[in-house]
Amino acid sequence: xxxxxxxxxxxxxxxxxxxxxxxxxxxxxxxxxxxxxxxxxxxxxxxxxxxxxxxxxxxxxxxxxxxxxxxxxxxxxxxxxxxxxxxxxxxxxxxxxxxxxxxxxxxxxxxxxxxxxxxxxxxxxxxxxxxxxxxxxxxxxxxxxxxxxxxxxxxxxxxxxxxxxxxxxxxxxxxxxxxxxxxxxxxxxxxxxxxxxxxxxxxxxxxxxxxxxxxxxxxxxxxxxxxxxxxxxxxxxxxxxxxxxxxxxxxxxxxxxxxxxxxxxxxxxxxxxxxxxxxxxxxxxxxxxxxxxxxxxxxxxxxxxxxxxxxxxxxxxxxxxxxxxxxxxxxxxxxxxxxxxxxxxxxxxxxxxxxxxxxxxxxxxxxxxxxxxxxxxxxxxxxxxxxxxxxxxxxxxxxxxxxxxxxxxxxxxxxxxxxxxxxxxxxxxxxxxxxxxxxxxxxxxxxxxxxxxxxxxxxxxxxxxxxxxxxxxxxx
Amino acid sequence: xxxxxxxxxxxxxxxxxxxxxxxxxxxxxxxxxxxxxxxxxxxxxxxxxxxxxxxxxxxxxxxxxxxxxxxxxxxxxxxxxxxxxxxxxxxxxxxxxxxxxxxxxxxxxxxxxxxxxxxxxxxxxxxxxxxxxxxxxxxxxxxxxxxxxxxxxxx
Numbered sequence: 001x002x003x004x005x006x007x008x009x010x011x012x013x014x015x016x017x018x019x020x021x022x023x024x025x026x027x028x029x030x031x032x033x034x035x036x037x038x039x040x041x042x043x044x045x046x047x048x049x050x051x052x053x054x055x056x057x058x059x060x061x062x063x064x065x066x067x068x069x070x071x072x073x074x075x076x077x078x079x080x081x082x083x084x085x086x087x088x089x090x091x092x093x094x095x096x097x098x099x100x101x102x103x104x105x106x107x108x109x110x111x112x113x114x115x116x117x118x119x120x121x122x123x124x125x126x127x128x129x130x131x132x133x134x135x136x137x138x139x140x141x142x143x144x145x146x147x148x149x150x151x152x153x154x155x156x157x158x159x160x161x162x163x164x165x166x167x168x169x170x171x172x173x174x175x176x177x178x179x180x181x182x183x184x185x186x187x188x189x190x191x192x193x194x195x196x197x198x199x200x201x202x203x204x205x206x207x208x209x210x211x212x213x214x215x216x217x218x219x220x221x222x223x224x225x226x227x228x229x230x231x232x233x234x235x236x237x238x239x240x241x242x243x244x245x246x247x248x249x250x251x252x253x254x255x256x257x258x259x260x261x262x263x264x265x266x267x268x269x270x271x272x273x274x275x276x277x278x279x280x281x282x283x284x285x286x287x288x289x290x291x292x293x294x295x296x297x298x299x300x301x302x303x304x305x306x307x308x309x310x311x312x313x314x315x316x317x318x319x320x321x322x323x324x325x326x327x328x329x330x331x332x333x334x335x336x337x338x339x340x341x342x343x344x345x346x347x348x349x350x351x352x353x354x355x356x357x358x359x360x361x362x363x364x365x366x367x368x369x370x371x372x373x374x375x376x377x378x379x380x381x382x383x384x385x386x387x388x389x390x391x392x393x394x395x396x397x398x399x400x401x402x403x404x405x406x407x408x409x410x411x412x413x414x415x416x417x418x419x420x421x422x423x424x425x426x427x428x429x430x431x432x433x434x435x436x437x438x439x440x441x442x443x444x445x446x447x448x449x450x451x452x453x454x455x456x457x458x459x460x461x462x463x464x465x466x467x468x469x470x471x472x473x474x475x476x
Numbered sequence: 477x478x479x480x481x482x483x484x485x486x487x488x489x490x491x492x493x494x495x496x497x498x499x500x501x502x503x504x505x506x507x508x509x510x511x512x513x514x515x516x517x518x519x520x521x522x523x524x525x526x527x528x529x530x531x532x533x534x535x536x537x538x539x540x541x542x543x544x545x546x547x548x549x550x551x552x553x554x555x556x557x558x559x560x561x562x563x564x565x566x567x568x569x570x571x572x573x574x575x576x577x578x579x580x581x582x583x584x585x586x587x588x589x590x591x592x593x594x595x596x597x598x599x600x601x602x603x604x605x606x607x608x609x610x611x612x613x614x615x616x617x618x619x620x621x622x623x624x625x626x627x628x629x630x631x
Contacts, residue, residue: 131595200601243563254548406502436601440602
């Protein structure tokens, strides 16, 4: 990105002042090298977001931002319903409530070294992943409705996990306001056999070790130290969420002229929050959030079964589950007053500061965990929301490494089998049915996740807690 | 990154046969169909969609499915068509390699043929989530006898 059109607010915060149809400025959080690597499209798209009605304060892009659909991935924007604010299907994305769940295994690295290959194979066999995979459940309409209303709570009720898991899931595992009646027949059809499936692309289940602790005190209080083993899951609302996104992007794009909305890009498809279409989308999107929460809950259960087979002493307690493609109604200070705003986070993680009632009691003194998923060859990070982050970008932070190269380029540059071999020599076991898929997800196709985590901290969006290095990666 | 949102002029390439292409997008992938009619270009775009997942030549056209869709304009019709194929891939756990499109105005009917996805034989790389409105472009060179249709697919 050409930085000449940006005003430097600090080393990690850059502003595009209001111009043209922009109602608010656009702000990009990143260090200079990350921002120079960003596609020009990020600047164009975040400026377009700043043009939408009812937007409050500014349109924000996180340090891992890259070109998306309408909104950039890594985009954050809040809208006031009382000022004509909109809800945007393009501002949430196709994989509604895609997110990361981290599990504490209670194990140390030496305990898994001798069984690592067996554990990798067992996990790969237990976790349905990739195109065409199905879960063990087949849901009829009535059961699907229950799942869509109750999310992870439904899954626990069906025996997938433990009741105490729910305390560590955003929204306590159940998104309020879901309306299963807004879920189309096609979306239901796509989901009937997909509960408890991982998906493909950048979705994964990883066994990771704590390679670095940034905050000894907080880590110790939460029971983490270097050498601990965790499991991370990255996936979302599967076919149902994709279908909801697909249908509402088209419906909103078609309806835009009726609402008097001129969209700079059709993918910015949106509708006034108070309109029937806006309300329909919110009901459907919240149901899709519940689908994602239920899906990650079932995958947790499957991971526990696999671990029990190989390492029965493992506990796999949920540390935290956070979604990064959502629109949520939240209370924030903006314009000198407390307001209820619809906060869109598309490839961005909520990062509430300490004390927020939304956080589980055990984590309330520390702030909301921000789970930044990395690549199979580099690292992931756990950060914490802070009092400062609470006031910045509506309590939002980065969500991942962010792609630096297209799939097309990556597939030309790397060979999957060679990558698997190289990573194995560095102690990372990859389980995937597709070598082309592995090549497209090559670690080198992503930005430097350590730089993203550092920029997130330095921009005041969250503070670093742990760095996690991959040991086993199961991909679809 | 994305360097080619607009379709290449097929005349300049001196290739007039129906075909498909991919084009780069930062995180995902663009699909492009080129053909002597809009229907043929739509068919090729669907082949490009399959090629995002696996080599279409490995997909046997043994099972037949019919799909239909409509839209408010022809750009959205392309998106609706590709999304109809994606929905069948997802719901039926199938991959498709033969497409026969018949459209009239803004309504489309098609017969698509393929088989159940087989991870070993197809080694599918990614799962398409949805066709998007990004880089959506259609019919730019129809006056020269070739249609080019394209959009980015979220994977």
